[in-house]
Amino acid sequence: MDTSFDTQTLIIGAGIIGLTIAVDQHLRGQTVVLLDPDGPSSRASYGNAGYLSPASIFPPASYVSATGLLRMLVQPSGPLVIRPGHLPSLLPWLLRMLRANQPHQRQAGAKAVAALHRNVVADYAPLLRAAEAEEFIDAQGALAICASPAMLETYRKKAGEQQAHGFACETVSPDRARELEPVLGDTFAGGIYFADAARCVDPGELGVRLAACVTKGGGQLVRHAATRLRPAPEGGWLVDSTERTWRARRVIVAAGRWSDRLLTPLGYRVPLASERGYHLMLPTPGVSLNRPIIFADGFFTATTMRRGMRLAGTAEFADADAPMDAKRAWILYEQARQHLPELDASGAVPWMGVRPALPDARPALGQARGHEGLYYCFGNHYQGMTQAATCARLMGKLLAGETPDIDLAPFDLNRFQ
Ligand SMILES: Cc1cc2nc3c(=O)[nH]c(=O)nc-3n(C[C@H](O)[C@H](O)[C@H](O)COP(=O)(O)OP(=O)(O)OC[C@H]3O[C@@H](n4cnc5c(N)ncnc54)[C@H](O)[C@@H]3O)c2cc1C
Structure with missing residues (x-):
């Protein structure tokens, strides 16, 4: 040596x-x-949703059509925004991203990511043991709920492809979803249960x-x-x-x-682009979830963690160091409350972090x-x-x-x- x-x-x-x-x-x-x-x-x-999602093998943009993406961009409270002035520098990245979403490239990408995701939860085990941190990962699956029948149909189709790659995905009725998560309201068309998913109860x-x-x-x-x-x-x-x-x-x-x-x-x-995401941490949410819940139409996740419930998601393209827009975190609360009517935001703390985003x-x-x-x-x-x-x-x-x-x-x- x-x-x-x-x-x-x-x-x-x-x-x-x-x-x-x-x-x-x-x-x-x-x-x-x-x-x-x-x-x-x-x-x-530090601030992610703590959702370990082996079946997530497709880019998020593939869950919505090109016109759907454009519609999102003109809604200031929608799940996707590009900060004014950021578009010119982002354009080459966006074009690459659209190319990577062409059917052939998308299939090849999904196959590669499926291979990478085969043992993602099991691979944590030796690291957690070494760090005496086994209680930080809880493997009870995850549940995506879809408010609109159109989104449910998109998720069903994707679930078929995810199953073909070997991941466990089960379409569930609203009643079955409420058996899994009794605090959910009756505001959605159905969902998908991902049995091999897990959650981290305190990423930081x-x-x-x-x-x-x-x-x-x-x-x-x-x-x-x-x-x-x-x-x-x-x-x-x-x-x-x-x-x-x-x-x-x-x-x-x-x-x-x-x-x-x-x-x-x-x-x-x-x-690399800066695809910024937000979370709102609710220290006393008043309700508890057994597993991450993905609110498919809003593109965000709710996870019960050690220090409360975390609502996390949305995409904001902006300079990595630009100040955060806390309103984007509060939008998550307004949307989550539609499905979790008892949700309490007392003492909630907003946060923003930067996803390291490659176009494919x-x-x-x-x-x-x-x-x-x-x-x-x-x-x-x-x-x-x-x-x-x-x-x-x-x-x-x-x-x-x-x-x-x-x-x-x-x-x-x-x-x-
Ligand atoms: C709102 C939100 C929700 C998310 N939810 C999920 C989820 O549920 N599940 C999931 O799988 N992923 C999720 N993600 C994505 C996930 O958090 C990221 O992919 C992951 O944290 C990236 O880890 P990283 O170590 O590469 O980057 P980072 O956590 O950003 O760490 C990079 C580190 O490098 C350091 N650094 C930078 N420059 C230098 C330098 N020059 N010298 C030394 N150090 C440097 C920084 O200080 C930083 O600590 C989410 C992300 C966000 C924003």
Whole structure:
């Protein structure tokens, strides 16, 4: 082992992706340095809906027609907005996204994501055990409810395709849905029950536990931001950070939405957009759900967590750092109340986070072409909580020189070159 390195493996970003990779490395007997100026799970990985959704193999945009998308865009309180002034810079991304939604590309993408999602819940088990955090994932399925018959029909069709890929999806009547979730009103046409889904009951605290596991095992979590990556002339990598330069044998870029800032200067094309989502945390909701409920027509999810009920979703394309628009979080409450009439919003707290969105809604996961010792995992979009443990397992195999058990070509960053 070359002792002139500060660390063999340096991971940039301590969101759920960087943290699960770090714990997987710990289980393989490797210590890592994690760099993140904000500490563990502080961004998207803090405020997501905690819905582990193996069957979600299609991009969200595929649940609505092109005219439906346009209709959404002209409704300020709808599930999708593009901030004024953001459209010109987003246009190339939107065109790529529309291309990825063509039937042939969509089918190929779904097949690749289905392979990635095969064991997403089970892959968490060893990481949770190592972090003594098994109680953070609760596997009781999930329920999508559809208010309009048209949305129910869309979900039914998708369920057929999801079943064909091996995921458990059952169409349920309103009565059966209320058996599963007695607090639901009688305001919907039906739903789909996803038996192999699960929920995380506290995504932020799970990140803290995973980080503690890494540091107890001898790893370091350092509150520096990486500013530049340079191949070292004598081998390995030099990572400039806000405080110093680190030398590592290999580097993993797992900086979520901000990964492009490190990879673009090295010549990689990284078409990441900032698809911002909101949540409203209700500390005393007055009602409790047994599993995540997806409100299909509103494109958001309600999850009962340790600290109350979280309503999370919506898509707002804007600069990552633009101030949040708390109204978008409150819209979720107004919509959820239609189906959960007893819902209480006393003391509710709005939050906004940035999904790392690649136009084909598939993550980038692999070894950089043309730069030995450089790896990446980001762009997990709507699915980072779902995919993290599996991505970590696959990254562990790549780092160890083992053959991954799924084809990683569909996740290669090179697809955008
Ligand atoms: C409202 C909402 C609801 C969601 N619901 C779900 C859900 O129910 N299920 C699901 O599977 N997914 C969900 N997601 C998506 C999921 O949260 C993300 O895909 C996931 O958190 C991405 O993880 P990450 O680690 O890549 O990114 P992040 O959590 O954003 O972490 C990236 C980290 O990198 C750090 N960083 C950035 N630049 C640097 C740098 N230069 N140097 C060092 N560190 C850096 C940041 O500080 C940050 O901590 C949701 C997202 C949102 C916004």
